[in-house]
Amino acid sequence: MESSLLSLVILFVVVAVAPLVADVLGRLITVPLVVVEIVLGLLVGPDVLGWLQPGELTNTLATFGVAMLFFLAGSEIDLAAIKGKPIMRAGMSWVLSLGMAMIGGVLLAPSPSAGIFVAICLTSTALGTIMPVLRDANEINTPFGRLVIAAGAIGQFGPLLALALFLSGRHPLVSAIALTAFTAVIALAMWWASHGLPSWLRRIMSGTMRTSGQFAVRLVIAVLVVLSCASMALGLDMLIGAFAAGALARVLLGSVAPAERETIDRKLEAVGFGFLVPIFFVMTGVRFDLAALLSDPQTLLLIPIFLGLFLVVRGLPSLIGAPAGSTWSDRGAMVLLTSTALAIVVAVTNIGVEAGALSTAMASALVGAGLFSVLLFPLFALLLRRRSEERPTNAGASTALPDGTNARPDGPASAEQ
Numbered sequence: 001m002e003s004s005l006l007s008l009v010i011l012f013v014v015v016a017v018a019p020l021v022a023d024v025l026g027r028l029i030t031v032p033l034v035v036v037e038i039v040l041g042l043l044v045g046p047d048v049l050g051w052l053q054p055g056e057l058t059n060t061l062a063t064f065g066v067a068m069l070f071f072l073a074g075s076e077i078d079l080a081a082i083k084g085k086p087i088m089r090a091g092m093s094w095v096l097s098l099g100m101a102m103i104g105g106v107l108l109a110p111s112p113s114a115g116i117f118v119a120i121c122l123t124s125t126a127l128g129t130i131m132p133v134l135r136d137a138n139e140i141n142t143p144f145g146r147l148v149i150a151a152g153a154i155g156q157f158g159p160l161l162a163l164a165l166f167l168s169g170r171h172p173l174v175s176a177i178a179l180t181a182f183t184a185v186i187a188l189a190m191w192w193a194s195h196g197l198p199s200w201l202r203r204i205m206s207g208t209m210r211t212s213g214q215f216a217v218r219l220v221i222a223v224l225v226v227l228s229c230a231s232m233a234l235g236l237d238m239l240i241g242a243f244a245a246g247a248l249a250r251v252l253l254g255s256v257a258p259a260e261r262e263t264i265d266r267k268l269e270a271v272g273f274g275f276l277v278p279i280f281f282v283m284t285g286v287r288f289d290l291a292a293l294l295s296d297p298q299t300l301l302l303i304p305i306f307l308g309l310f311l312v313v314r315g316l317p318s319l320i321g322a323p324a325g326s327t328w329s330d331r332g333a334m335v336l337l338t339s340t341a342l343a344i345v346v347a348v349t350n351i352g353v354e355a356g357a358l359s360t361a362m363a364s365a366l367v368g369a370g371l372f373s374v375l376l377f378p379l380f381a382l383l384l385r386r387r388s389e390e391r392p393t394n395a396g397a398s399t400a401l402p403d404g405t406n407a408r409p410d411g412p413a414s415a416e417q
Contacts, residue, residue, distance in 0.1 A: 003053065003055075004055045004056075004057055004058075007051075007052045007053055007054075007055055007057075007058055008057060008058065010044060010051050010052045011052060011058055011061075011279065011282060011283070014037075014040050014041065014044055014052070014282050015037070015278045015279060015282055017040070018033060018036050018037045018040055018278060018282070019033060021036050021040065022036040030379055031375065032129065032133075032374050032375065032378070033278075034129060034281050034342065034374060035371055035374055035375050037278050037281035037282050037285065038281050038282070038284050038285040038288070038367075038371060039285060040282060040285060041281065041282035041283060041284060041285020041286040041288070042285035042286070042288050042290060043285070044286070045285060045286035045287070045288065046286070047288070047289070047290040047291050048290070052286050053286075054283065054286055054287055058279075058283055058286075059283065061276070061279045061283075062279055062280045062283035062284075063238075063280075064276050064279075065276040065277050065278070065279040065280025065281075065283075066239065066242075066280045066343070066346075066347055067224065067228050067238060067239070067242040067276075068224070068242070068271070068272040068276040068277055068280075069128050069242075069272065069276075069277045069280060069343055070128070070156075070239045070242040070243045070246065070343070071224050071242045071243070071245050071246040071249070071272070072128060072246060072268070072269065072272045072273075072277070073127045073128040073131065073156055073243065073246060073343075074242070074243040074244065074245065074246020074247040074248075074249075074250070075246035075247065075249050075250045075265075075268070076127070076128075076131050076149075076246070076250075077127075077149065077153050077246075077247060077250070078149075078250075079247070079250075079251075081141075081146050081149075082146055082149055082150035082153065086146060086147055086150035086321060087150050087153070087154070089150075089320050089321035090147075090150040090151040090153070090154040090155075090318070090321050091154055091158075092320050093151065093154075093317040093318045093319070093320040093321055094123060094151075094154045094155060094158045094317070096317040096320070097122070097123045097155075097313050097314050097317045097318075098119065098123050098158070098162065100122075100312070100313045100317070101118075101119035101120070101122040101123045101309075101313045101314075102115070102116075102119045104118070104119065104122060104309050104313060105117075105118035105119030105122065106119075108302070108305070109362070110359075111357065113167075113355075113357040114352070114357050114358050114359075114362065116162075116166055116167060117167065117348055117349070117351075117352035117357055117358050118358075118362070118366065119162075120159045120162050120163055120166075120167075120344075120348050121159070121306075121341065121344065121345045121348050121349065121366050121370075122306070122309050122310065122313045122314060122341075123155065123158060123159050123162070123313065123314055124155055124156070124158075124159045124314070124341045124343075124344035124345060124348070125151060125152045125154075125155025125156060125314065125337075125338050125339075125340065125341060125344075126152075126156075126340045126341050126342045126343050126344070126370070126373075126374060127149070127152035127153060127155065127156040128156075128343050129340055129342055129343065129374055129378075130148065130152055130337050130340050130378060131149070131152070133337075133378045133381075133382070134148065134149070134337075137382055137385070139385070144330060144333070144334070144385070147321050147322070147334065148334060148337050148338065150321065151318045151321055151334070151338045152337075152338065155314065155338060155341075155344075156243065156343075156344065157240075157243060159344050159348065160237055160239050160240045160243065160344075161179065161240075163237050163348060163351070164178075164179055164235075164236045164237055164240060165179070167351070167355075167357075170235055174235075175235065175236070178234040178235055178236060179234075179236060179240075181234065182230065182231060182234055182236060182240070182241075182244075185230075186227075186244045186247075186248060189248055190247070190248055190251045193248060193251040193252040193254070194251050194254070196254075196255035197252065197255050197256070202255065202256060205219075205256060205260065205264075206257075206260060209260060209263060209264075214267070216253070216256075216260075216264045216267075217264065217267050217268065217271070219252075220249045220252075220253075220264070220268060221271075223245050223248060223249055223252070224242060224245040224246075224249075226245075227241035227242070227244055227245040227248070228241035228242050228245065229241070231244070237351075239347060280346075284346050284367065287350075288364055288367060289360035289361060289363070289364045290364065292359070292360050292361035292364060293361055293364040293365060293368065295361075296361060299361040299362065299364075299365055300365070302362065302365035302366075302369075303365050303368045303369050303372065304369075305369075306365060306366055306368075306369035307369040307372050307373060310339040310340075310341055310369065310370075310373050311335060311336075311339045314338055314339050314341065315334075315335035315336065315338050315339035316335060318334055318335060318338040318339075319331055319334065319335065321334070322334055327388045329384040329385065329387045329388035330384070330385065330388050332381075332384045333381040333382070333384040333385045333388070334381075336377040336378070336380055336381035336384070337377065337378060337381045339373060339377055340373045340374055340377045340378055341369075341370050341373050341374075342367075342370035342371065342373065342374050345366050345367055345369075345370040346367055346370065349363035349366050349367055350363075
């Protein structure tokens with residue numbers, strides 16, 4: 001009991017210290033906070049200092065953390081902004097990625113089941129990681145940002161669907177039926193929520209916004225737990241329910257006054273990014289099998305191989321979503337951002353290791369490649385975007401925007417004929 005309590009104390013100290021470390025490092029080099037959290041977890045974990053040992057309590061908190069991460073990712077997606085061509089093209093690119101990833105997974109993994117786990121990792125996009133990057137760069141509501149978000153949404157949800165269909169331990173047809181039933185329930189709930197909340201419910205939300213009641217936050221957390229448990233009860237992965245809960249919560253709160261909606265969002269982000277999500281990433285570092293990775297040079301070599309495959313398998317097909325006229329800088333930025341992968345990789349490798357299909361060494365190589373993708377790809381992507389925006393244009397000439405419209409230096413964007 002004493003060791004578990006000590007591990008809990010160390011865990012929360014590391015969670016609190018991580019932003020300070022990221023701030024110090026940020027004066028020298030841009031390092032995403034998630035990378036700092038994982039590295040600190042590795043440092044205090046069994047393979048280095050040995051201060052923090054994974055246990056039932058810390059692992060349970062990490063499970064809540066990954067559920068909250070996927071919930072927040074789902075709640076960030078504005079379905080109205082990416083519907084139509086962006087989401088259709090993103091879906092086509094992901095199907096192409098899946099086909100390429102299956103070939104790569106079979107060639108690299110020692111068994112077919114391990115190959116499927118590897119393939120699912122290669123088709124993922126870390127939407128929860130690139131969304132803050134886009135937000136900080138004021139790209140969320142730009143045509144480029146919407147295209148990346150559409151690709152990221154498919155890259156977040158697509159691997160979860162593949163996980164449910166191919167790795168649930170059941171016949172794919174049974175899994176497909178369960179998935180269809182769950183999707184129908186979510187669609188019905190979103191349809192109901194889109195018509196606006198009853199006035200009495202909005203009144204309770206407003207009345208408890210600054211009291212101990214906090215009904216809005218409690219309601220949203222309840223939706224997260226109910227849908228996560230419902231997806232598990234249907235034999236689907238918990239993360240599908242968490243992601244769907246985020247999308248439903250966004251629609252559910254759509255009728256709330258903008259100021260109150262912003263307050264609710266901030267409180268949910270405080271619960272997620274201030275408490276649960278960093279626990280998940282720190283525990284990812286704690287459970288990272290560094291010894292197995294370093295003991296085999298061939299396994300260590302897999303990190304740059306997987307990093308390259310993220311670009312080829314996930315990034316290049318995303319160019320299907322880039323309309324004609326996009327600059328090469330924008331295309332390069334899109335490839336880099338959609339190739340950024342971590343959260344899905346961590347979640348899928350954890351499942352693979354627990355199922356006995358993936359070795360801890362290969363799982364660590366995949367997570368290591370994901371870490372490097374988060375560290376490098378968004379940084380270079382933003383540099384390319386700045387280069388594209390600073391590109392000089394000829395007077396009176398039109399410049400193609402990422403959504404297929406033309407912008408003139410002396411006028412607003414006009415629709416391409």
